[in-house]
Amino acid sequence: MDIANKSSPFKMKVFILNFIMRIKKLGQDDPRRIAHSFKVALAITLVSMVYYLGPLYKGIGDAGVWAILTVVVVFEYTAGATLCKGMNRGLATLLAGVLGIGAKYLASLFGSKAEPIVLGFLVFLLVTFATFSRFIPHIKRRYDYGVLIFILTFSLVAVSGYRVDKILKLAHQRLSTILIGGATCIVISLCVCPVWAGEDLHNLIVSNLEKLASFLEGFGGEIFEVPLEGDTVGGSNEPDKSFLTAYKSVLNSKATEESLANFAWWEPGHGKFRFSHPWKQYLKIGVLTRQCGYHIEALNGHLDAKFQASSEFSKRVQEPCTKMSSEAGKALKELSKSVKSFSYPSNCTTHLQTCQKAIDEVNTMLKASMVGEFDVLEIIPVITVASTLTKIVKCVETILVATEELSKQAHFKKSLNDAEKLQAHHGGAVASVDDQEEDDIDFVKVIIHKIPSESQKTEDNRG
Amino acid sequence: MDIANKSSPFKMKVFILNFIMRIKKLGQDDPRRIAHSFKVALAITLVSMVYYLGPLYKGIGDAGVWAILTVVVVFEYTAGATLCKGMNRGLATLLAGVLGIGAKYLASLFGSKAEPIVLGFLVFLLVTFATFSRFIPHIKRRYDYGVLIFILTFSLVAVSGYRVDKILKLAHQRLSTILIGGATCIVISLCVCPVWAGEDLHNLIVSNLEKLASFLEGFGGEIFEVPLEGDTVGGSNEPDKSFLTAYKSVLNSKATEESLANFAWWEPGHGKFRFSHPWKQYLKIGVLTRQCGYHIEALNGHLDAKFQASSEFSKRVQEPCTKMSSEAGKALKELSKSVKSFSYPSNCTTHLQTCQKAIDEVNTMLKASMVGEFDVLEIIPVITVASTLTKIVKCVETILVATEELSKQAHFKKSLNDAEKLQAHHGGAVASVDDQEEDDIDFVKVIIHKIPSESQKTEDNRG
Numbered sequence: 001m002d003i004a005n006k007s008s009p010f011k012m013k014v015f016i017l018n019f020i021m022r023i024k025k026l027g028q029d030d031p032r033r034i035a036h037s038f039k040v041a042l043a044i045t046l047v048s049m050v051y052y053l054g055p056l057y058k059g060i061g062d063a064g065v066w067a068i069l070t071v072v073v074v075f076e077y078t079a080g081a082t083l084c085k086g087m088n089r090g091l092a093t094l095l096a097g098v099l100g101i102g103a104k105y106l107a108s109l110f111g112s113k114a115e116p117i118v119l120g121f122l123v124f125l126l127v128t129f130a131t132f133s134r135f136i137p138h139i140k141r142r143y144d145y146g147v148l149i150f151i152l153t154f155s156l157v158a159v160s161g162y163r164v165d166k167i168l169k170l171a172h173q174r175l176s177t178i179l180i181g182g183a184t185c186i187v188i189s190l191c192v193c194p195v196w197a198g199e200d201l202h203n204l205i206v207s208n209l210e211k212l213a214s215f216l217e218g219f220g221g222e223i224f225e226v227p228l229e230g231d232t233v234g235g236s237n238e239p240d241k242s243f244l245t246a247y248k249s250v251l252n253s254k255a256t257e258e259s260l261a262n263f264a265w266w267e268p269g270h271g272k273f274r275f276s277h278p279w280k281q282y283l284k285i286g287v288l289t290r291q292c293g294y295h296i297e298a299l300n301g302h303l304d305a306k307f308q309a310s311s312e313f314s315k316r317v318q319e320p321c322t323k324m325s326s327e328a329g330k331a332l333k334e335l336s337k338s339v340k341s342f343s344y345p346s347n348c349t350t351h352l353q354t355c356q357k358a359i360d361e362v363n364t365m366l367k368a369s370m371v372g373e374f375d376v377l378e379i380i381p382v383i384t385v386a387s388t389l390t391k392i393v394k395c396v397e398t399i400l401v402a403t404e405e406l407s408k409q410a411h412f413k414k415s416l417n418d419a420e421k422l423q424a425h426h427g428g429a430v431a432s433v434d435d436q437e438e439d440d441i442d443f444v445k446v447i448i449h450k451i452p453s454e455s456q457k458t459e460d461n462r463g
Numbered sequence: 464m465d466i467a468n469k470s471s472p473f474k475m476k477v478f479i480l481n482f483i484m485r486i487k488k489l490g491q492d493d494p495r496r497i498a499h500s501f502k503v504a505l506a507i508t509l510v511s512m513v514y515y516l517g518p519l520y521k522g523i524g525d526a527g528v529w530a531i532l533t534v535v536v537v538f539e540y541t542a543g544a545t546l547c548k549g550m551n552r553g554l555a556t557l558l559a560g561v562l563g564i565g566a567k568y569l570a571s572l573f574g575s576k577a578e579p580i581v582l583g584f585l586v587f588l589l590v591t592f593a594t595f596s597r598f599i600p601h602i603k604r605r606y607d608y609g610v611l612i613f614i615l616t617f618s619l620v621a622v623s624g625y626r627v628d629k630i631l632k633l634a635h636q637r638l639s640t641i642l643i644g645g646a647t648c649i650v651i652s653l654c655v656c657p658v659w660a661g662e663d664l665h666n667l668i669v670s671n672l673e674k675l676a677s678f679l680e681g682f683g684g685e686i687f688e689v690p691l692e693g694d695t696v697g698g699s700n701e702p703d704k705s706f707l708t709a710y711k712s713v714l715n716s717k718a719t720e721e722s723l724a725n726f727a728w729w730e731p732g733h734g735k736f737r738f739s740h741p742w743k744q745y746l747k748i749g750v751l752t753r754q755c756g757y758h759i760e761a762l763n764g765h766l767d768a769k770f771q772a773s774s775e776f777s778k779r780v781q782e783p784c785t786k787m788s789s790e791a792g793k794a795l796k797e798l799s800k801s802v803k804s805f806s807y808p809s810n811c812t813t814h815l816q817t818c819q820k821a822i823d824e825v826n827t828m829l830k831a832s833m834v835g836e837f838d839v840l841e842i843i844p845v846i847t848v849a850s851t852l853t854k855i856v857k858c859v860e861t862i863l864v865a866t867e868e869l870s871k872q873a874h875f876k877k878s879l880n881d882a883e884k885l886q887a888h889h890g891g892a893v894a895s896v897d898d899q900e901e902d903d904i905d906f907v908k909v910i911i912h913k914i915p916s917e918s919q920k921t922e923d924n925r926g
Contacts, residue, residue: 022599023595023599026595026598026599027595033595033598034595036594037590037591037592037594037595038591040590040591040594040614041586041587041588041590041591041594042587044586044587044590044614044618045583045586045587045590048583048586048618048621048622049579049583049622051622052579052582052622053579064622065619068615068618068619068622069615069619072611072614072615072618073611073615116512116515116516119515120508120511120512123504123507123508123511124504124505124507124508125504127500127503127504127507127508128500128501128503128504129500131499131500131503131504132486132489132490132496132497132500135489135496136485136486136489148535148536151503151507151535152531152532152535152536155507155511155531155535156528156531156532158511159511159512159514159515159527159531251714251753251757252715252717252718254715254718255715255717255718290714291760294714294757294760294761295761295764297754297757298757298758298761298851298854301758301854363843366843380826380829380846380849380850381850383843383846383847383850384846384847384850384851386843387843387844387846387847388761388847391761391764
């Protein structure tokens with residue numbers, strides 16, 4: 001035996017082991033995936049057994065086929081998606097069935113010879129319009145599957161060779177099987193370990209804010225070279241730097257957020273989420289979070305070349321810059337905590353005020369430093385980083401405003417204590433709005449300086 | 464009649480007119496949508512008429528149902544997606560049918576009483592595993608629909624009340640109808656005004672590069688306040704500024720690009736695209752384009768406050784910065800042209816060299832300017848813009864390398880003339896690689912300075 005032959009089964013073993021490990025990780029990452037698999041299997045087994053063992057059918061008949069088909073295509077991962085598909089399927093079948101019978105009746109008026117031609121023409125016409133309607137953004141977002149089922153059912157009913165009275169019987173049978181299949185899906189999806197799209201969206205927004213916060217909190221220590229102080233103690237050579245790349249996923253979260261918000265729209269109230277929870281406001285926070293993420297991406301580009309702590313200029317800027325970054329991070333963390341716990345954002349403003357002080361400090365510092373004593377090529381990246389941090393602070397302020405708006409719309413817990421405490425601490429800096437509106441009596445709003453609406457504006461233009 | 468009543472039908476009219484305008488625009492934006500609607504209608508009408516008028520069936524029977532069903536669910540917008548679904552459906556039905564018959568046979572060995580229990584258990588087991596497998600990224604990407612159909616067919620066959628010989632007849636009938644439906648879709652999708660996912664991906668990459676290029680070419684004129692010179696002549700008050708926001712769509716193009724690349728994988732060779740066209744390389748260019756887009760987003764943040772042309776400092780920096788921006792834009796435009804025309808990128812390097820000169824100029828300028836004569840708060844944004852522009856130039860260089868790689872992999876046209884011209888013009892600056900590899904005899908590669916692999920690295924970490 002040569003080496004190639006010997007290594008081949010070994011490679012196979014490694015491949016299989018790798019595969020198993022990856023599958024295992026997939027389940028561990030989100031155990032709801034395993035639950036979902038069992039739920040689907042349960043629904044299909046239930047429906048097929050009902051039809052297989054039912055007293056009327058020895059063996060599964062035409063009706064059972066449609067019930068199983070409905071379960072297979074309707075059962076989605078989240079409750080919202082399942083509801084969306086189930087409702088779409090049911091309503092579209094009903095509507096298309098009625099229209100199909102109408103088309104058949106209309107065609108029969110033309111006599112038996114012309115009937116197939118008229119029917120063919122009607123099918124062609126309706127399918128063309130229905131298919132085109134799937135390109136309309138609003139329909140695509142919410143009723144895409146319904147239009148598909150509409151096309152299917154209309155064609156089937158219109159072209160079926162049966163007379164209208166037989167169709168009615170068939171329609172009754174088919175609708176009832178779809179109802180049974182759809183209801184099974186919806187009940188199992190909503191009652192057995194439900195996966196709520198709304199909750200996923202909520203958690204996604206929270207974790208995205210957290211990721212940005214972690215980056216900002218750690219950024220100061222990364223960009224300025226800090227003398228090692230027992231960093232390598234404990235045997236682990238490398239400290240965990242995952243927070244430096246975690247934010248990347250935020251940049252591409254738009255599609256996920258939008259589809260989750262779509263499905264969340266279909267979900268009934270559950271837990272702390274009411275039926276008309278302001279999902280759109282989550283999307284707005286998402287947009288602002290990504291905006292902030294783009295600036296962080298720019299910061300990340302500077303991490304390749306650390307700023308030398310030995311340089312006099314770096315030393316001077318290090319403290320306020322690090323403070324700016326870490327306080328902006330803390331503010332974001334407060335916001336993510338507030339969304340997570342369904343409570344009004346409270347301590348965030350303190351951090352933003354500290355940020356503003358740090359910004360002023362950096363500006364004064366830069367003013368004083370620019371007397372030609374430093375190497376300009378060394379200064380430029382430091383100035384760029386400081387300027388980007390300033391922009392990030394502004395972004396955090398817009399996120400704060402959006403989160404406050406969410407708190408109002410979603411009726412988050414208002415903690416009067418926090419508001420009072422804050423007012424006592426910061427006096428005039430806090431502009432409580434309770435003079436203007438009685439509803440918002442505890443709603444404390446701090447605006448450090450005018451927030452540019454730039455990010456919202458540009459997002460609107462994105463179209 | 465009061466005003467409310469009067470305005471109500473008027474509102475209705477406006478609403479309907481608006482709606483019609485939007486529908487019309489939808490068709491004008493991409494006439495292929497109208498063609499697609501007609502194609503789907505044609506396929507469904509054809510299939511249903513064949514079954515409706517067929518000599519064997521008076522009226523549509525069970526078989527016709529499955530053919531129509533197949534057409535409705537398989538016919539997708541792009542040829543690749545249709546092929547993907549059609550192939551998945553055919554193969555999954557075949558595999559699941561065979562396995563289903565096997566399961567039935569196995570269950571029958573346990574006697575008639577235990578049979579339903581064994582069958583139910585087998586269905587439960589297989590559906591659980593198949594559903595879980597849909598979470599595996601590779602399967603989700605390419606075979607998601609196949610697994611769905613596998614679950615459906617397996618359940619149907621296993622639970623059907625028929626004996627194995629009858630199942631074989633049924634399976635034959637069902638497979639043939641699916642083949643007819645699938646083949647109709649694929650033939651119409653590939654032959655009547657085909658919409659190629661690959662071509663769409665190609666055009667998307669080209670247009671994304673163009674959008675970034677337009678922004679960069681116009682940026683210099685926007686950020687530095689230029690005295691108006693008959694800008695408002697001609698009656699139009701506002702010049703077209705759409706290039707300032709067009710780039711935004713680039714930032715969120717990841718999902719679209721990936722799904723197009725997936726579907727393109729299924730498409731046969733067509734036009735200038737061979738069967739094994741390097742679609743993955745397009746995705747790499749897409750990643751780098753987005754990277755560049757993030758920097759442009761940072762630049763865009765500065766457009767709120769224009770730099771005063773009156774300021775001495777602005778004046779000095781204006782020329783090299785504008786040059787840097789516009790030359791980087793020209794380089795990107797060259798790259799987009801080269802991809803568009805399937806030819807090696809050639810003039811791009813000239814622009815990048817000009818960029819490099821402009822970078823050096825700005826640096827020298829800054830060095831000379833930093834003698835405390837300017838207001839630091841005014842200088843900071845200018846320095847930030849210059850520094851961001853430098854990063855953009857680096858990004859463009861990575862895009863150049865990726866595009867050259869694409870040119871090689873996709874066997875783009877090599878124009879010897881261009882290469883010779885370039886060498887004659889720039890002499891030593893151009894390092895032709897034809898000394899090393901005979902294959903690349905015309906492939907001229909200019910690397911101005913070492914390109915950091917940062918952007919690729921980070922993308923890999925994104926996971």
